[in-house]
Amino acid sequence: MVRRHCQHILAQLPGHRMLALDVLRGLTITAMILVNNPGSWSYVYAPLRHAEWHGWTVTDLIFPFFIVIVGISIQLSLAKPTLTNSAFNKIEQLKQGLIRSAKLYVLGLFLVLFYYNFRDVNYSYIEQKLMTLRAFGVLQRIAVVYFFSLVIALYCGTRGRIFAAIGLTIIYLAAMYKLPYQSEYGTEFVGLFEFGNSFAAWLDHTILGASHVYYRSATPFAFDPEGLWSTLPAIVSCISGLLIAQWLQADRTLVAKVRGLALFGVVAVWIAEFWHYGLPINKSLWTPSFVLLSSGYCALALAACIWLCDIKRYRLWSAPFIVFGANAILFFMFAGVAARALGMISIGESSLHSWLYNTIYQPLFGDYNGSLAFALSFLALSYILMYSCYKRGYIFKV
Template sequence: MLALYRRYADAILATLPAKRLLALDALRGLTITAMILVNNPGSWSYVYGPLRHADWHGWTVTDLIFPFFIVIVGMSLQLSLQRQSTVSKAVIIKQGALRSLKLIGLGLFLVLFYYNFRDASYNYIEQKLLALRWFGVLQRIGVVYFFSLLIVLYCGVRGRILWLVGLCAVYLAAMLFVPYQDAYGNRFTGLLQFGNSFAAWLDHTVLGANHVYYRSATPFAFDPEGLWSTLPAIASCLSGVLIAQWLQADRSLVQKIRGLLLCGVVAVWLAELWHFSLPINKSLWTPSFVLLSSGYCAIALAACIWLCDVKRWRRWSAPFVVFGANAILFFMFAGIAARLLGMISVGPGSLQSWLFNHLYQPVLGSYNGSLAFALSFLLLSYLLMHWCYKRGYIFKV
């Protein structure tokens, strides 16, 4: 079995260009794999703590997944622009705008791809189309990517650092000092509560309570991928740009790894200290969360480079290369498949609940069964992604 996997892994790795940064491909694949794993349990009632998001302030491993992907977008952006040094800025911006719009469109498609067949009174127009959630994971990636692209095109290293710091500063200034009020005239300032912050007020006011994720939050409905928290999310992407620039510089591999580790450890340490005055919070995407997640991403990348390029232990990365190469297709397939499992009726419930209640839970128990369901979902997804990879079908936006 081990010899078979070695041959398989070698065949996957042999398809990569000689100068391609395997560590980044592996980290991207690990990140999207983790994202799909935590998004598809057998039952949301039975999920182990590390596979859940923090209730509010604080963080779990799951909270790091999305910002990792945002940071990786920044790294990929910088590496891609280096390969397009002869292309005009106008062309790059046009291509970037189109890519951004495609990501936003795909995100909206996933939001709309649902119908409740078990409810005879379900009205798709009123309950889905007219209550469309405008923001989400792919929408945020699209917006963050485009604005990061503009900053990178027109600013040097110093300008990118200033934008990173400035975006966090402007975000924080509004969160702490700009007053706002609810429908009853109650005024608030500087709160970072669930449903009561400047970011929540802005989402509630601009997007409307029916078009965000936390619709029942009070006094303000809000979205964890909402308007104001997009500013520090752009800062996260710019941290990825700076990481890629560090890797592109003329220095030894060992120096690059040491630099990533040093910056990562210092960033995490500062973020944890900052947490006492500015809580680490993913839903608000606080600057302390930017520091923490970017720091851990730098540490994770350093570990991948050390494994792949220093120790030359590369075969472990092959499955993640497959997932990472088609990250958007993987995300779209997982989203559609998960919705279909919830839409298809079996008896009084959905196909997913039937599979969990009749196959996984009786054999493995509630929590292990829910995790096993997610792992099975990953395995079936991998078969499709591997089929696409072998045939050279890479879905790019």
């Protein structure tokens, strides 16, 4: 039955689709939802947590994978035969890209605002949500990165894209290392990469304000892990996706493509790990060493998917991830709304989320396994909805 189900999914795939990319997108969004929805944040296995500051875990690679995949998708979409390189056509594509970015940004704000604490009679939505609206987040970063990467993709060739990546990296590092900044007490800092104390943190604190970022209690500067300055190297991550897609589009055998991706991945990860001793690998600051590390591992993951799905033709295992990847934005939105709804619905003095974990999952499986089982159950229920959409051909596009 499971085999037939998977075969049916694979049979629906259009012939021109790059299966490995769809699978990698699905794996990435599945991992993102898994780590975002534990039964209890107090009981999460170490690989499913983000690094506390410098360094990395597998979880830290999920978001940059998605950014790299966005770059790959941009390049593949520009290669469609219906598109021309005329100036007018580029302007039209920029307009469409701007609209798409605006929609993504608004969807991100919707998830930020979609919450109300019904258990607190003193809760003020205006004061505690609207007045402290977080300006940035996952979808908001994707929106900004997508648009600027689209501009680079439309107006820069291979050399221009490489120069853009190098230029953005130099600008980011020059400010992080050389630009002095002051706290409200007049203390001057320069060249720091500490939690709440870096040029990036100071910029977020100064422009966005302490009440509109994720780490509001960070000192001396509140900041956002998807903040302003760290967006520059995030664009570089997306440019790496453009270059990876160009490699895949070149006239060479699949085996040669896999070898090239694997070589790039190994070299990038190797350089990043050595660079870590001078420039820390840090997701919240999105340091260039983190860009190299995550882009390298993404290339390795894509090479593995191509080798398994397109060379060895081992495809049945990939079917569920194709379903999730086909509707990645819808899946992300559904998961965000559902998770918030579980937190808003009350059963007695606790939320439905807490009640389910404490009443069912923790007694049956224990603390950590119960928390993981909750996340897996969330994925299973999500799959039912996502498969229903996939079967009907409904793809949510922005």
